[in-house]
Amino acid sequence: MLTALNSFAPFERFIDQMVDDVMGKPIGSSVVRPTFAPHADVRANDSELQFSLDVPGLKQEDLEISVENGTLTIKGERKYAGTAEERAWIGRRYGAFESSFALPDYVDTEKISASLADGVLTVRVPKHERAKPKRINISVGNAPLEHKQLNEAGG
Helix, strand or coil: CCCCCCCCHHHHHHHHHHHHHHCCCCCCCCCCCCECCCCEEEEECCCEEEEEEECCCCCHHHEEEEEECCEEEEEEEECCCCCCCCCCCCCCCEEEEEEEEECCCCECHHHCEEEEECCEEEEEEEECHHHCCCCCCCCECCECHHHHHHHHHHC
16 A cells, blocks of 8 residues: 655645745744754863863853863853844844763863853863873883883892
8 A cells, every 4th residue: 555645744834934934923933942052072182071162252251160069061141132122033043051061080170271262162171190091011021110120220
């Protein structure tokens, strides 16, 4: 048995929305208003974790960073610059956001730093010394390497 699919349903919804928009409703008013949620990169290297969030147009006073119980929380808000009488037909996303990240136990939360440049907020979370890679000496034979070196140096 063959089933007929209505491939025009998404197109019909699009046309309905466009008719509503032309008739006086702002574009997107028939759906939930999107809020501002910055994109984030989380990177790690041998010495730190780095969180980078795209926050174009935000200033230092628009952002708040905190650490509590092993969770890094970044809050902010992009406020609408227009007046209450203006109606944005198509525009950027506005509103408050909050992003939280569970931190591993090998980071030093006392040394977290943050910077804001060119619309990017960068939060650096350094790793404890014990979490950084270290080189392990290899012993020769059954004797540890240090013991072997002492015997050679001492005679």
